Amino acid sequence: MAEQTWAHNLCSMDSCGSCCGAFWCSSCLYGRTSWRLKQFPQSPDTSNGFEWCNVPCIGMLAGWCLFVPCIPIWIQRNSVRGRFNIAGNDCTDCLTSTFCGCCAQAQLENELKDRAEKELLMVNYPPPAQERMVYAEPSSLQPRAVQDAPPPDYKSS
Numbered sequence: 001m002a003e004q005t006w007a008h009n010l011c012s013m014d015s016c017g018s019c020c021g022a023f024w025c026s027s028c029l030y031g032r033t034s035w036r037l038k039q040f041p042q043s044p045d046t047s048n049g050f051e052w053c054n055v056p057c058i059g060m061l062a063g064w065c066l067f068v069p070c071i072p073i074w075i076q077r078n079s080v081r082g083r084f085n086i087a088g089n090d091c092t093d094c095l096t097s098t099f100c101g102c103c104a105q106a107q108l109e110n111e112l113k114d115r116a117e118k119e120l121l122m123v124n125y126p127p128p129a130q131e132r133m134v135y136a137e138p139s140s141l142q143p144r145a146v147q148d149a150p151p152p153d154y155k156s157s
Contacts, residue, residue: 031057
């Protein structure tokens with residue numbers, strides 16, 4: 001299978017909520033993105049077991065306390081790339097997570113959200129079945145001359 005590309009650019013601010021979440025509460029956004037990746041293609045909702053303060057959220061918070069928040073983002077980015085066969089490598093994931101951590105988190109959240117929506121559309125709305133060709137019955141509305149004409153003689157002379 002050919003490698004895919006990211007559907008969302010690293011600096012494309014497609015969702016204000018994702019960008020603000022990545023900047024102001026990156027631990028919560030990291031937890032939500034981890035949940036999306038684990039439960040793909042479901043959407044996070046309290047009715048299906050999602051909690052804002054989950055284990056990945058606490059892990060990201062620990063990363064901030066140890067001054068290495070880039071490591072969980074790097075691991076998550078690598079997981080998303082591997083799952084969806086997105087082009088890239090560990091080096092670019094590491095650099096992106098280290099120097100553009102907030103943008104990387106917003107990109108991951110938007111990527112998983114959009115891919116899940118497309119996946120659910122394909123599951124919930126399968127393509128319609130191909131209709132078979134229906135031949136019409138011979139019509140009795142042909143001109144009288146055609147109906148009364150003798151059949152052609154195909155004998156070769």
